[in-house]
Amino acid sequence: xxxxxxxxxxxxxxxxxxxxxxxxxxxxxxxxxxxxxxxxxxxxxxxxxxxxxxxxxxxxxxxxxxxxxxxxxxxxxxxxxxxxxxxxxxxxxxxxxxxxxxxxxxxxxxxxxxxxxxxxxxxxxxxxxxxxxxxxxxxxxxxxxxxxxxxxxxxxxxxxxxxxxxxxxxxxxxxxxxxxxxxxxxxxxxxxxxxxxxxxxxxxxxxxxxxxxxxxxxxxxxxxxxxxxxxxxxxxxxxxxxxxxxxxxxxxxxxxxxxxxxxxxxxxxxxxxxxxxxxxxxxxxxxxxxxxxxxxxxxx
Amino acid sequence: xxxxxxxxxxxxxxxxxxxxxxxxxxxxxxxxxxxxxxxxxxxxxxxxxxxxxxxxxxxxxxxxxxxxxxxxxxxxxxxxxxxxxxxxxxxxxxxxxxxxxxxxxxxxxxxxxxxxxxxxxxxxxxxxxxxxxxxxxxxxxxxxxxxxxxxxxxxxxxxxxxxxxxxxxxxxxxxxxxxxxxxxxxxxxxxxxxxxxxxxxxxxxxxxxxxxxxxxxxxxxxxxxxxxxxxxxxxxxxxxxxxxxxxxxxxxxxxxxxxxxxxxxxxxxxxxxxxxxxxxxxxxxxxxxxxxxxxxxxxx
Numbered sequence: 001x002x003x004x005x006x007x008x009x010x011x012x013x014x015x016x017x018x019x020x021x022x023x024x025x026x027x028x029x030x031x032x033x034x035x036x037x038x039x040x041x042x043x044x045x046x047x048x049x050x051x052x053x054x055x056x057x058x059x060x061x062x063x064x065x066x067x068x069x070x071x072x073x074x075x076x077x078x079x080x081x082x083x084x085x086x087x088x089x090x091x092x093x094x095x096x097x098x099x100x101x102x103x104x105x106x107x108x109x110x111x112x113x114x115x116x117x118x119x120x121x122x123x124x125x126x127x128x129x130x131x132x133x134x135x136x137x138x139x140x141x142x143x144x145x146x147x148x149x150x151x152x153x154x155x156x157x158x159x160x161x162x163x164x165x166x167x168x169x170x171x172x173x174x175x176x177x178x179x180x181x182x183x184x185x186x187x188x189x190x191x192x193x194x195x196x197x198x199x200x201x202x203x204x205x206x207x208x209x210x211x212x213x214x215x216x217x218x219x220x221x222x223x224x225x226x227x228x229x230x231x232x233x234x235x236x237x238x239x240x241x242x243x244x245x246x247x248x249x250x251x252x253x254x255x256x257x258x259x260x261x262x263x264x265x266x267x268x269x270x271x272x273x274x275x276x277x278x279x280x281x282x283x284x285x286x287x288x289x290x291x292x293x294x295x296x297x298x299x300x
Numbered sequence: 301x302x303x304x305x306x307x308x309x310x311x312x313x314x315x316x317x318x319x320x321x322x323x324x325x326x327x328x329x330x331x332x333x334x335x336x337x338x339x340x341x342x343x344x345x346x347x348x349x350x351x352x353x354x355x356x357x358x359x360x361x362x363x364x365x366x367x368x369x370x371x372x373x374x375x376x377x378x379x380x381x382x383x384x385x386x387x388x389x390x391x392x393x394x395x396x397x398x399x400x401x402x403x404x405x406x407x408x409x410x411x412x413x414x415x416x417x418x419x420x421x422x423x424x425x426x427x428x429x430x431x432x433x434x435x436x437x438x439x440x441x442x443x444x445x446x447x448x449x450x451x452x453x454x455x456x457x458x459x460x461x462x463x464x465x466x467x468x469x470x471x472x473x474x475x476x477x478x479x480x481x482x483x484x485x486x487x488x489x490x491x492x493x494x495x496x497x498x499x500x501x502x503x504x505x506x507x508x509x510x511x512x513x514x515x516x517x518x519x520x521x522x523x524x525x526x527x528x529x530x531x532x533x534x535x536x537x538x539x540x541x542x543x544x545x546x547x548x549x550x551x552x553x554x555x556x557x558x559x560x561x562x563x564x565x566x567x568x569x570x571x572x573x574x575x576x577x578x579x580x581x582x583x584x585x586x587x588x589x590x591x592x593x594x595x596x597x598x599x600x
Binding site for chain 1: 317389560
């Protein structure tokens with residue numbers, strides 16, 4: 001099976017209440033790919049500038065991630081994001097964004113990428129997400145992420161995208177914004193009625209909620225005492241989930257629920273270090289061990 | 301087995317974004333008692349004024365709640381609370397508080413109440429909570445709630461109380477205030493190190509977390525789309541939990557976890573109506589049905 005992800009590849013500069021780290025390997029497609037690589041091979045589509053360190057590409061390749069869809073623009077600069085987290089480590093302020101080469105990202109999928117059966121469109125311009133989706137010819141499951149900016153400014157394109165999707169992933173404040181509904185349970189189902197067959201609302205430190213026509217459930221976050229850097233938590237959640245679904249090559253309700261749990265757990269590791277550092281320390285065995293703890297935690 | 305609760309009995313005036321209701325039966329000990337009455341008999345200690353409607357007392361008695369510890373002060377007025385909920389239904393503003401007869405609440409337990417084996421000290425002045433606790437002679441399990449006001453102004457008394465408790469229940473912002481720690485997992489264990497054998501952090505719509513020396517777990521809230529009035533959710537959580545523990549007459553880790561789940565579910569009903577109205581519509585069977593849904597939701 002093959003998993004395709006299209007999204008940002010970035011250099012992040014992160015400030016937390018206790019530390020500051022610059023030049024971290026970041027971006028939605030990067031966190032997603034690394035998280036998914038515990039479960040399956042991944043085909044990554046993104047764009048970087050001439051400043052992009054070659055060792056980042058090699059590191060991703062060492063994880064079995066196909067980077068033939070990662071375009072390097074001569075003379076361009078890589079997307080950079082600089083942000084500062086509040087003491088609660090959930091709220092953050094964006095201090096600087098330089099879209100650079102990502103500002104005109106409009107990918108043409110390599111021929112062999114078009115056959116991908118599992119597709120994740122990381123947060124991006126909805127019209128571009130839709131255009132990418134239309135290039136895939138054998139997809140079984142298409143899931144996308146979005147953000148407040150597109151909800152506010154590209155609503156028609158987002159509506160069109162939602163009709164083409166199997167699943168939409170968004171965070172709690174975005175779900176409220178999209179629906180005008182404060183109750184997350186009502187909001188989740190209201191988003192689902194806009195098109196996607198299922199909707200996942202990410203709640204940061206409080207876990208994630210799942211909505212389909214016949215199911216509503218919540219999965220709490222794994223309670224880690226060590227939150228170092230939440231950047232990429234949502235993308236690593238999606239990567240863990242989609243990676244597991246691709247590995248299993250099915251997405252019936254039971255498999256989707258297990259996949260949600262894997263997503264929650266991979267995200268819990270992601271936040272335990274800056275950038276991808278913690279994920280680079282662990283193995284699938286560590287994820288499985290935490291899964292046993294998590295199942296135990298939720299059984300009584 | 302017998303369950304004793306000491307706390308406020310009040311008249312609430314509640315404003316939500318869509319409705320306003322006055323003269324609701326409220327108070328921490330009231331919500332707790334009603335919630336616990338699905339599982340066990342309850343001995344209630346509180347104080348009301350001459351304005352207290354007798355039908356409220358009869359309604360509690362009809363639930364098997366012993367109100368011989370409910371003192372009525374001639375010429376006094378009942379504690380009243382008036383508050384307004386924000387659109388998110390989690391944050392609220394207190395518009396008016398009239399402590400009235402509750403301002404000098406310093407109860408002497410009736411003789412037969414002193415033999416209670418399960419004791420819950422609802423939110424109140426820590427020195428008074430401690431004094432009440434010292435009157436109980438056969439307690440097996442003592443749990444208390446507290447609030448930001450006492451953390452800030454009565455810290456020594458609260459510290460002394462914590463050393464006498466088996467369990468402390470508090471909400472997320474109070475746990476952060478008490479410990480100076482923003483990470484709730486770390487905060488929960490830091491509170492535990494202040495004395496209680498176990499600590500429960502209530503997170504409103506996001507559920508509750510449990511901390512003992514060897515256990516850390518999270519239980520999500522039951523995802524109800526119908527949040528009408530969150531007043532008393534925390535007390536009904538505690539009532540459901542303590543009611544179940546009293547019914548079972550044990551509090552080993554497995555029973556405590558099941559009790560937490562019952563607390564979460566009773567609270568989920570509590571918020572589906574103003575004051576006690578929704579709890580007055582349901583039976584133990586409704587709770588058991590929701591428990592089956594909840595177990596299903598958490599299994600994969």
